[in-house]
Amino acid sequence: MSGQVHLIEHPLIQHKLTLMRQRDTSTYSFRALLEEISMLMGYEVTRDLPTELREIETPLAPMMAPMVSGKKVVIVAVLRAGMGMLEGILKVLPSARIGHIGMYRDPKTLIPVEYYFKLPQQMEDRQVILVDPMLATGNSAVAAVARIKQTRARSIKYVCLLAAPEGIRTFHEHHPDVPIYTPAIDQRLNDHGYIIPGLGDAGDRLFGTK
Ligand code: URA
Numbered sequence: 001m002s003g004q005v006h007l008i009e010h011p012l013i014q015h016k017l018t019l020m021r022q023r024d025t026s027t028y029s030f031r032a033l034l035e036e037i038s039m040l041m042g043y044e045v046t047r048d049l050p051t052e053l054r055e056i057e058t059p060l061a062p063m064m065a066p067m068v069s070g071k072k073v074v075i076v077a078v079l080r081a082g083m084g085m086l087e088g089i090l091k092v093l094p095s096a097r098i099g100h101i102g103m104y105r106d107p108k109t110l111i112p113v114e115y116y117f118k119l120p121q122q123m124e125d126r127q128v129i130l131v132d133p134m135l136a137t138g139n140s141a142v143a144a145v146a147r148i149k150q151t152r153a154r155s156i157k158y159v160c161l162l163a164a165p166e167g168i169r170t171f172h173e174h175h176p177d178v179p180i181y182t183p184a185i186d187q188r189l190n191d192h193g194y195i196i197p198g199l200g201d202a203g204d205r206l207f208g209t210k
Contacts, residue, residue, distance in 0.1 A: 003172035004179040005163075008044050013037050013183045017161065021199040027208035031084060034133065034161065034206065037183065038088025041159055045129055045181050046092065049073070071125040072097050074153070078132035078144050079103065079116065081203040085131040085159070097126070101147060103140045110193045112140035114147070123151035130156055133202040135163040135182065137193050138170030145175045161202070162186055164195045 016033045019025055025033075052069035055062060076099035077086050090096060102116025120126070128148055135141055141158060148156055156178045158171070163182040166189050171180065186195045194201070204210035 003176040005168060005185070006044070006179060006181045007185065008041060008181060008183045010040060010044070010183075013040050017183050020161075020205075021197065023200070025205075027205065030205045034084040035088040035091075037161060038085040038131070038159075039091045040088075041085075041181060041183070042089035042092040042129075045089075045157055045159055046073075049127075070127070071122060072120075074099050074120055074123070074126045074128050076101060076119065076128055076130045076144070076148060078130070078140060081134065081206055082132040084202070084206040085133060085161075089129065089131065089159075093129075096129075099128075099148075101144050103144060105137075105140060105193065107192075110137050110139060112143045114143065117147060119148070119151055123148075123153045126154055128153045128156045130158045131160070132158075133161040133206075134195060134198070135160040135167040135171065135180065136189055136195050137164075138167035141167065141171050142174045145171075145178055149175075157181060162195055162198060164189045 016037050020030055020033045050069050051066040053064040054067050056065050072095055073093055074097045075089050077083050079100055079102040097120040099119035103112045103114050106113055158178055159181045163185050186198055188196050190196050
């Protein structure tokens, strides 16, 4: 079974992503653009949230009106670059709960090493939106989803900014049940596990650490 990939080709997202890719884009602009794109992605990703009818009163009449139902969604950010996507998604899901997974790639083996994991309670009743800008080798995404599955979360969606074909393949080999949402699928990975053409190191560009 191969998993679902939702390619989000909205022109505003594509335009903003192009600005982010450019090497001369400042840290300030990079951060602002990631937040804007994440908000727009948040809108796409939440299209199928369940709703239920509630009885309300308008100034003129009572009515049954739809509201999002169920327990609060959890946005899980993979540290550190996933932090850059949180605020944008929170703009459309302001009362979402937030989880953090700390993981870094061992630069030699490219294997993810977990150093932090904190999620809300009652995960079995919650939908998870897992955010990390770069789906490169897919190793840390695979590990992050496996950890979230241990909490018996009701469902998981993976949202990124850029994906490599290799990463998508690896991800769906392990988690065919988890859909990927991305605005772009680039050509390939280089020998260091960076996406080509990509945008460089998302964490460094976001936090200005290089
Ligand atoms: N992580 C990044 O920040 N950039 C890449 O191209 C791959 C992984």
